[in-house]
Amino acid sequence: MEGLPEFDLTGFTPYRAAVAAQFLSERLAREYRSRFGISIPDWRVLVHLAHSGGASVRDIENAVVMEKSKVSRTASRLESRGLIAKRPQARDRRLVHLTLTEEGRALMRELLPLAAAFQAKLESVLGADFESFDRTLGRLIEMQAGEDPF
Amino acid sequence: MEGLPEFDLTGFTPYRAAVAAQFLSERLAREYRSRFGISIPDWRVLVHLAHSGGASVRDIENAVVMEKSKVSRTASRLESRGLIAKRPQARDRRLVHLTLTEEGRALMRELLPLAAAFQAKLESVLGADFESFDRTLGRLIEMQAGEDPF
DNA sequence: AAAATTTCATTGCATATGCAACATTGCTGT
DNA sequence: ACAGCAATGTTGCATATGCAATGAAATTTT
Numbered sequence: 052m053e054g055l056p057e058f059d060l061t062g063f064t065p066y067r068a069a070v071a072a073q074f075l076s077e078r079l080a081r082e083y084r085s086r087f088g089i090s091i092p093d094w095r096v097l098v099h100l101a102h103s104g105g106a107s108v109r110d111i112e113n114a115v116v117m118e119k120s121k122v123s124r125t126a127s128r129l130e131s132r133g134l135i136a137k138r139p140q141a142r143d144r145r146l147v148h149l150t151l152t153e154e155g156r157a158l159m160r161e162l163l164p165l166a167a168a169f170q171a172k173l174e175s176v177l178g179a180d181f182e183s184f185d186r187t188l189g190r191l192i193e194m195q196a197g198e199d200p201f
Numbered sequence: 202m203e204g205l206p207e208f209d210l211t212g213f214t215p216y217r218a219a220v221a222a223q224f225l226s227e228r229l230a231r232e233y234r235s236r237f238g239i240s241i242p243d244w245r246v247l248v249h250l251a252h253s254g255g256a257s258v259r260d261i262e263n264a265v266v267m268e269k270s271k272v273s274r275t276a277s278r279l280e281s282r283g284l285i286a287k288r289p290q291a292r293d294r295r296l297v298h299l300t301l302t303e304e305g306r307a308l309m310r311e312l313l314p315l316a317a318a319f320q321a322k323l324e325s326v327l328g329a330d331f332e333s334f335d336r337t338l339g340r341l342i343e344m345q346a347g348e349d350p351f
Numbered sequence: 352a353a354a355a356t357t358t359c360a361t362t363g364c365a366t367a368t369g370c371a372a373c374a375t376t377g378c379t380g381t
Numbered sequence: 382a383c384a385g386c387a388a389t390g391t392t393g394c395a396t397a398t399g400c401a402a403t404g405a406a407a408t409t410t411t
Binding site: 352353354355356357358359360361362363364365366367368369370371372373374375376377378379380381 | 382383384385386387388389390391392393394395396397398399400401402403404405406407408409410411
């Protein structure tokens with residue numbers, strides 16, 4: 052009647068990774084969404100700007116793994132909220148240079164310690180497993196960019 | 202001028218997990234999207250039905266971590282494609298019993314081996330890291346349901 | 352230097368998503 | 382048995398998303 056191979060989604064690594072990642076993201080996003088009205092795309096763009104000091108849409112697309120249209124719209128939203136500034140660039144006028152405003156920096160001075168604390172807590176909870184977990188994540192991320200064994 | 206804490210998204214575990222999970226999902230989804238027109242929500246519902254033999258929307262919502270409206274719409278789509286059947290239940294007429302059609306089972310006889318091969322390949326590529334990686338995923342998944350240390 | 356090609360960012364559009372209503376049915380307690 | 386409450390699935394609606402097309406500017410080719 053059945054004739055189907057036995058297969059349990061619960062043990063399937065892509066599924067497990069998706070659920071685990073969703074848990075981590077949502078757990079964190081809950082904080083900065085409810086307290087600061089910041090979504091995950093917002094967060095990624097803001098962090099990259101905090102880290103780099105300034106970047107183009109394309110830079111961010113490459114750095115934080117987001118579609119360029121998503122970056123573009125996120126940037127517009129953040130600009131209209133006064134958190135970042137968009138400035139056409141003199142040298143190459145196709146580029147739009149994005150930077151945090153002072154208000155944006157003030158926000159990040161609150162957000163970044165929160166994220167650092169989350170990371171520390173996570174590492175402490177995972178304990179001995181963390182190092183290997185993190186290393187494996189790194190291997191998977193590299194596969195995305197470089198050679199893909201599948 | 203800056204006065205911002207140093208923070209690199211690239212080393213942030215929630216971000217890394219999201220990118221790694223996205224890679225795995227997309228890598229796999231590429232196959233069954235292009236070859237069978239199946240999305241990830243489709244896939245999750247189909248797998249659960251293949252595994253359980255039949256389930257309600259609520260069952261699936263709980264089993265595969267999807268919003269019930271998403272499950273509902275996915276089920277409608279799959280029904281209109283002839284891959285699953287929706288049947289009101291006699292005992293509790295709020296429930297809708299979902300099962301694979303013969304066509305759906307035929308599809309799963311192709312898809313499931315493909316997924317099993319992907320899993321095997323992944324385990325082989327990750328080698329010694331796999332066990333610890335999988336265990337850590339399990340710990341994170343449990344946190345979602347049970348006690349949350351954050 | 353003109354034309355063709357490439358790069359960058361934005362926008363239009365169709366679809367997907369999450370959340371909150373909603374209608375229906377079942378269950379609980381009195 | 383009946384009123385109130387809970388559970389189930391669907392739908393409406395506002396927003397988010399991905400992809401392709403576009404416009405504008407730079408680069409490369411001839």
